[in-house]
Amino acid sequence: MDIPKLLDGRLKLRHLVLVDALTKQGSVVGAAAALHVTQPVATRSLHDLESILGVELYERGPRGITPTIFGEAFTAHARAVIAQLTQAGRHVFELAEADRGTVVVGTHLAGSNVLLPGAIARLKVERPLLTVIVREGTPETLLVELEAGRVDLIVGRLTSPTDQSAIRDTLYEESVELVTRARHPLAELDSLTLADLADYPWILPGTETSLRRELEEFFARNGMPLPANRVEATSFLTVRQLLIETDMIAVLPSLIPRDDARLTTLPVALDPIGHSVGITLSPGRTLSPSAEALVGNLRRIAAEIAPPGR
Secondary structure, X not given: OOOOOOOOOOOOHHHHHHHHHHHHHOOHHHHHHHHXXXXXXXXXXXXXXXXXHOOOOEEEEOOEEEXXXXXXXXXXXXXXXXXXXXXXXXXXXXXXXXXXXXXXXXXXXXOOOOHHHHHHHHHHHHOOOOEEEEEEOOHHHHHXXXXXXXXXXXXXXXXXXOOOOOEEEEEEEEEEEEEEEOOOOOOOOXXXXXXXXXXXXXXXXXXXXXXXXXXXXXXXXXXXXXXXXEEEOOOHHHHHHHHHHOOOEEEEEOHHHHOOOOEEEOOOOOOOOEEEEEEEEOOOOOOOHHHHHHHHHHHHHHHHHOOOOO
């Protein structure tokens, strides 16, 4: 098979954008809607691209499309090109408008209530005209957004070391605690066991998170099933309000209740569950001046709030 000539003028930027949308949406209809084009236009563009590459990028099924090995590979390259072009445009703009710019940061529960707000507040004092866009999501979703250049960096728990897909930089280590409202019936007790908590409702992280898997293992080691009376949530605002208004018990990073007078922690150790909090970046992509400025403030705030001895 001859190597496709992708620089002969047939491959267009719209083909790359389409592949990104198709893989993300899982259907031609969804991709067409996301790109504000008709389904026939999206289908024709996909056929053109597959003709250029000489392979099928997707398997068609009754419930949508699934990337083939060729589709997965080409999607990764398409997203890298889109990310580089997006970054190039923003970089040029920021060089021309030194006091302006935009940084898009993804976050999940760890780091979202203290680290990131503190860094943003300090950044806005230094550069008031800089726009900061914060996007919440699961770690897996945010990694896709990072790969595609839709976010510049991710702040949150680090679940794996640096690899070919992402650069992970630890800022501090943080423990995980059992958190309740300050006036919870168990809050005044000095000694508790996991069994004492069995009859209360719980708030647990979603099944797609590493913390959830670690909690399942923790309960199994202690000979107990996962609480049946539970809510699964990762939104900090939702979790906090549920804790304040009910007798629920949540599993949260230790910094979340530290400065919140309406929350407290229970004396039940979750060792060895803990995590590293840090920054995740895309390899091979230069940060814009705005993103660099945010990263600098994240490092300074992390040095100030890191738990003693960590």
